[in-house]
Amino acid sequence: MATRVFVDGHEGTTGLRIHEYLIGRSDIDLLVIDSAKRKDAQERARLLNAADVVFLCLPDAAAKEAVALIENPATCVIDASTAHRTAPGWVFGLPELAADQRAKLRATKRIANPGCHASAFILAMRPLVDAGLVPMDAAITANSITGYSGGGKSMIAQYEAKEEDFDTKLLSPRPYALGLTHKHQPEMAAHSGLKHQPLFQPIVGPFYKGLTVSLPLHLSALKPGTTPEQIHAVLAARYSGERFIRVLPLRDAESLAGGFFDVQGCNDTNRVDLFVFASEQHAMVMARLDNLGKGASGAAVQSMNVHLGCDEALGL
Structure with a gap:
């Protein structure tokens, strides 16, 4: 039936x-x-x-x-x-x-x-908190860039207006939620294992869909001795066998072959891609998804x- x-x-x-x-x-x-x-x-x-x-x-x-x-x-x-x-x-x-x-x-x-931002944030952060690499009481900052479809019908209409009605300001990336109380923040904290809501800065861009949340981490603020290799290994182990989550190689060269990251690389899929880029002092964990799909x-x-x-x- x-x-x-x-x-x-x-x-x-x-x-x-x-x-x-x-x-x-x-x-x-x-x-x-x-x-x-x-x-x-x-x-x-x-x-x-x-x-x-x-x-x-x-x-x-x-x-x-x-x-x-x-x-x-x-x-x-x-x-x-x-x-x-x-x-x-x-x-x-x-x-x-x-x-x-x-x-x-x-x-x-x-x-x-x-929420779309929350899914990306939680999937990137939760394994690191569970593994003890990121302290539960850590002060976390997260940045996101997303396509305009996440704003619903009214925002889509703004971006897809006829040329004579189009506001050229929309051609630039637009930071928003500058009251620092984005509606996804409570679930970000509640389901990532963090005690405090992250400081979250979303940006809407002039493209229909696609989303990436970035988590900048100071290695010195994590569990003593934490390395980028450990961060990557924790994510890879956590999502091993998950059909909708890919953990790309550490410092994935292919993703940056042209010098820039492709925010729309998961569009038209239900997939989440996770990345760890790193230097000797810092790590950047990034999660990418289709904000209308897995988001x-x-x-x-x-x-x-x-x-x-x-x-x-x-x-x-």
Whole structure:
């Protein structure tokens, strides 16, 4: 019997791509709301409770409202908003987070899909904290550059405006979240093992998708005697056998063959690439992903696959 799936908020960037991942799957029966009833609470409630799996691609407040409408204990909710990423009773939708994470995803009916910046940060940082190389109370700085699709429909419209309406300021990289309270910071700390939120500086660039988070580390601030080789070895050991995570060679020459790093190198995949670049005093750990794939819709579908017990890569 096919799994009944309802995407609440399928008109947005994340919801549309989830539909693209699922539309051709014979094991999925997609439930679609009539466009005229999109804001009809009764019809939404009917579909939310009729589904085996619900994806919430909504603002935080609307996601909480949708969860409140679900009375069917068998319905698994995968929430793509920020609302439940550190909430009790919700499992973080990052199968590679820890050895027991997949078991938790299979057992739960409440999954919080990670943010794109957070996924990259956590996958790069968590193994180093678990191994004791980065102290739990370390003061960590993280930088990110991402494509404009992460800003949703309104930002996409700005960047893809007609020439006569285009703001040329958008041609430059644009740092943002300068209030230093980016919405991904709580989950970055909660799921990386750090006691304090990182100082996080994101930048949006004039390209559609692709994301890289960089973690600059002073070797002197890490566990005494820590070397770049140890950092790389910890990451390689942690993700050995993970089909969606690649740890590239230390100081990967191929990635810098042209002198510059390719932020878009994981686009159109559900893959995360991890890099360690280093000098005698410093290490730069970098995580690269497609912010619409492993950073959003791909991650949600992967968590659904884990929860259902089917091939984790199905449809991806």
